[in-house]
Amino acid sequence: MPAQKIEHPDSIIPRKAGVAPGEGPEKGLITLPGETSREAEDLAGGTYLTTKLDTMVNWARGNSLWPLPFGTACCAIEFMSMVSSHYDVARFGAEVVRFSPRQADLMIVAGTIVDKMGPVLKKIYDQMPEPKYVLAMGACATSGGFYRVYHVMQGIDEVIPVDIWVPGCPPTPDGLMYGILKLKDKIERGEIKRG
Amino acid sequence: MFDVHEMEINFGPQHPSTHGVLRVLLSVDGERIINAKPVIGYLHRGTEKLFEHMAYPQCVPHTDRMDYVASATNNLGFVEAVEKLMGVTAQIPKRAQLMRVILSELQRISSHLLWLATHAIDIGAMTPFFYCFREREQILDLFENYCGARLTLNCMRIGGMPDDLPPGWLDDLEEFTGKFDAAVDEYESLLTNNRIWKRRTVGIGVISPEEAIEWGVTGPPLRGSGVNWDLRKALPYECYSELDFEVPLGINGDTYDRYLCRMAEMRQSNRILKQCIPMINATPAGDIKAKISRVVRPPEGEVYHSIESPKGELGYYIIADGKSTNAYRCHVRPPSFVNLQALPAMAKGHLVADLVALIGTIDIVLGEVDR
Amino acid sequence: MRVEHPKPRWTDRFLLLDLFEGLKTTFYELFQPKVTVRYPEERLEPADRFRGMFKFSYDRCIACKLCAQACPIDIIYIDVHDEQREVDGKMKKLKVLDRYDIDVKRCMFCALCEEACPTKPKSIWLTTKTYELASYDRNDLYFNMQELEYWDERPRYTGLPEENAPTQLEGQKMLTGGHE
Numbered sequence: 001m002p003a004q005k006i007e008h009p010d011s012i013i014p015r016k017a018g019v020a021p022g023e024g025p026e027k028g029l030i031t032l033p034g035e036t037s038r039e040a041e042d043l044a045g046g047t048y049l050t051t052k053l054d055t056m057v058n059w060a061r062g063n064s065l066w067p068l069p070f071g072t073a074c075c076a077i078e079f080m081s082m083v084s085s086h087y088d089v090a091r092f093g094a095e096v097v098r099f100s101p102r103q104a105d106l107m108i109v110a111g112t113i114v115d116k117m118g119p120v121l122k123k124i125y126d127q128m129p130e131p132k133y134v135l136a137m138g139a140c141a142t143s144g145g146f147y148r149v150y151h152v153m154q155g156i157d158e159v160i161p162v163d164i165w166v167p168g169c170p171p172t173p174d175g176l177m178y179g180i181l182k183l184k185d186k187i188e189r190g191e192i193k194r195g
Numbered sequence: 196m197f198d199v200h201e202m203e204i205n206f207g208p209q210h211p212s213t214h215g216v217l218r219v220l221l222s223v224d225g226e227r228i229i230n231a232k233p234v235i236g237y238l239h240r241g242t243e244k245l246f247e248h249m250a251y252p253q254c255v256p257h258t259d260r261m262d263y264v265a266s267a268t269n270n271l272g273f274v275e276a277v278e279k280l281m282g283v284t285a286q287i288p289k290r291a292q293l294m295r296v297i298l299s300e301l302q303r304i305s306s307h308l309l310w311l312a313t314h315a316i317d318i319g320a321m322t323p324f325f326y327c328f329r330e331r332e333q334i335l336d337l338f339e340n341y342c343g344a345r346l347t348l349n350c351m352r353i354g355g356m357p358d359d360l361p362p363g364w365l366d367d368l369e370e371f372t373g374k375f376d377a378a379v380d381e382y383e384s385l386l387t388n389n390r391i392w393k394r395r396t397v398g399i400g401v402i403s404p405e406e407a408i409e410w411g412v413t414g415p416p417l418r419g420s421g422v423n424w425d426l427r428k429a430l431p432y433e434c435y436s437e438l439d440f441e442v443p444l445g446i447n448g449d450t451y452d453r454y455l456c457r458m459a460e461m462r463q464s465n466r467i468l469k470q471c472i473p474m475i476n477a478t479p480a481g482d483i484k485a486k487i488s489r490v491v492r493p494p495e496g497e498v499y500h501s502i503e504s505p506k507g508e509l510g511y512y513i514i515a516d517g518k519s520t521n522a523y524r525c526h527v528r529p530p531s532f533v534n535l536q537a538l539p540a541m542a543k544g545h546l547v548a549d550l551v552a553l554i555g556t557i558d559i560v561l562g563e564v565d566r
Numbered sequence: 567m568r569v570e571h572p573k574p575r576w577t578d579r580f581l582l583l584d585l586f587e588g589l590k591t592t593f594y595e596l597f598q599p600k601v602t603v604r605y606p607e608e609r610l611e612p613a614d615r616f617r618g619m620f621k622f623s624y625d626r627c628i629a630c631k632l633c634a635q636a637c638p639i640d641i642i643y644i645d646v647h648d649e650q651r652e653v654d655g656k657m658k659k660l661k662v663l664d665r666y667d668i669d670v671k672r673c674m675f676c677a678l679c680e681e682a683c684p685t686k687p688k689s690i691w692l693t694t695k696t697y698e699l700a701s702y703d704r705n706d707l708y709f710n711m712q713e714l715e716y717w718d719e720r721p722r723y724t725g726l727p728e729e730n731a732p733t734q735l736e737g738q739k740m741l742t743g744g745h746e
């Protein structure tokens with residue numbers, strides 16, 4: 001990799017809660033018509049009523065994600081790359097990798113989930129305390145990927161709700177980190193209300 | 196007072212040190228393991244069946260996903276098996292052969308680095324994890340520069356290689372090989388003499404040479420027991436017969452010896468890489484593909500071809516019916532699956548905490564076990 | 567070649583020299599340059615051959631469907647119809663592309679489609695150096711022809727700069743078009 005680093009001193013990572021999401025670059029690379037309208041609805045409903053305390057709590061939650069790697073296949077290796085020295089997810093307060101679901105609040109489903117593993121996934125998700133978020137990493141967790149066979153779950157939303165999807169086979173650590181940042185934004189906007 | 200109170204507990208499938216989704220059904224008496232029974236199938240993706248419905252070139256990216264920490268060697272095995280079936284093995288240009296050797300040796304180093312990182316972190320040494328991943332990222336950068344992916348490379352084609360090396364790649368490789376021996380010294384300074392590491396590994400999971408052969412174990416677990424069997428030497432493929440390297444062999448056959456074997460293998464791989472650089476510079480650039488037809492249609496027949504993957508003997512058994520462009524049947528002989536068989540024999544009588552070291556030392560990848 | 571076991575030293579019995587050997591390494595590493603890339607602020611540029619997000623060119627495409635044939639998982643959907651068109655004063659039968667969809671959420675980024683593409687330069691290519699693909703909705707990862715061709719090149723994550731951010735009231739106005 002050519003070590004050409006693009007420096008952007010002006011960039012700011014935390015963003016103001018309650019800002020029209022359709023306008024900001026936090027939407028990421030690809031803008032689709034559906035996404036804009038959906039986020040606009042969110043703005044009109046949930047975020048507008050967010051109080052100061054909620055904002056603070058959401059800020060704290062977004063900056064202290066404790067991931068539980070539910071690693072089954074290739075993506076788990078890239079998750080390890082992200083945690084280790086080169087990409088170091090500790091910069092976002094997410095370095096405390098917990099293997100016990102009772103101590104984690106972000107579940108990273110990394111890899112193929114076959115039907116035999118499905119009940120295990122559901123059980124572990126149920127054991128996690130609220131608030132809990134799920135990140136589906138990789139093509140397999142997102143959609144079953146290229147395993148279009150009867151025994152592979154075609155997307156983990158068959159059993160658990162998912163907050164953010166990161167495609168790629170496997171996604172690069174940067175791509176995964178981008179997903180985590182997007183999830184952080186979503187949490188800070190207070191869009192995730194469950195339980 | 197000395198009664199055996201047998202208790203059954205589950206180890207996995209969601210456990211940090213099972214390297215995926217292995218489930219081990221343990222019968223324990225207190226902390227002692229009476230019996231350990233691996234339960235597999237939590238990652239069965241039907242790869243062999245999928246091969247029957249895809250043309251041969253389309254199978255290559257699927258082989259990446261079996262042993263995902265060593266995808267270059269998986270590609271190599273499949274591609275060579277099909278070439279053997281077509282009878283074009285001798286036509287592969289020298290440059291393509293050397294590129295294959297370089298990529299698979301880099302992959303061997305990266306796989307062993309990942310093994311060392313996870314094995315050490317399972318046993319309790321956190322520091323090697325960060326150091327290993329630092330060097331591993333350099334290898335992944337080399338892969339990314341060559342073929343555009345970090346992990347699932349898809350870097351070989353039937354009859355040659357997809358692309359020539361990009362300019363400056365060999366210089367990067369030379370820089371890496373120059374620094375890598377010192378890096379291995381660094382890992383060894385952290386672990387080899389360390390008394391905690393020794394207490395956790397010496398005498399754990401001893402497997403005698405006879406037992407290892409009986410179980411069909413291959414790769415570093417077999418060589419750790421002192422059996423001299425390396426397919427690169429025994430049945431040379433590509434241009435391994437022209438390269439000068441040694442096969443490290445263990446003495447006692449325990450976890451510590453297997454660790455030493457893999458460390459020595461990394462040094463030997465680096466030695467091979469150093470030899471390859473002047474050899475590849477002597478070959479004409481761009482000569483990377485044999486002249487075979489675009490549509491791969493092997494004649495009727497069957498073939499078994501095996502190579503030395505980082506985990507052991509990786510074999511592909513392909514039956515072609517001579518009419519279609521996809522295999523009639525493809526069977527994979529994965530090293531991890533066979534090596535996992537030795538786990539109950541190795542675990543008997545040890546503590547539960549040692550099971551973690553044992554699963555680490557046989558270096559299984561569940562994608563390959565279940566396929 | 568037999569591996570060499572480290573020789574036991576007599577000092578090991580009462581001194582912890584072996585532990586200090588490791589500590590020496592970690593102490594040395596303390597002063598080495600850091601390898602961490604601070605991702606959102608500085609982005610490592612991927613290699614030239616890096617296989618990332620698809621880009622498609624309608625003008626170059628000759629509707630030969632070779633990419634769809636090469637795809638191992640059949641996620642490229644192409645519809646074509648024939649049309650009589652006037653080219654250089656002659657009526658010619660041309661293939662016109664109606665649909666070119668890629669189901670990126672299933673893609674394994676093997677670049678076999680790019681390799682199969684016969685046009686020069688390629689009409690479908692993955693070397694866009696783009697990997698930021700995360701989405702809040704899975705169905706957003708299904709791309710049609712227009713989206714594949716005209717996606718916005720915004721290759722990095724930045725937070726919203728505070729001074730440019732619209733206030734909540736402005737956001738409301740943008741949504742309702744100024745109507746209360």
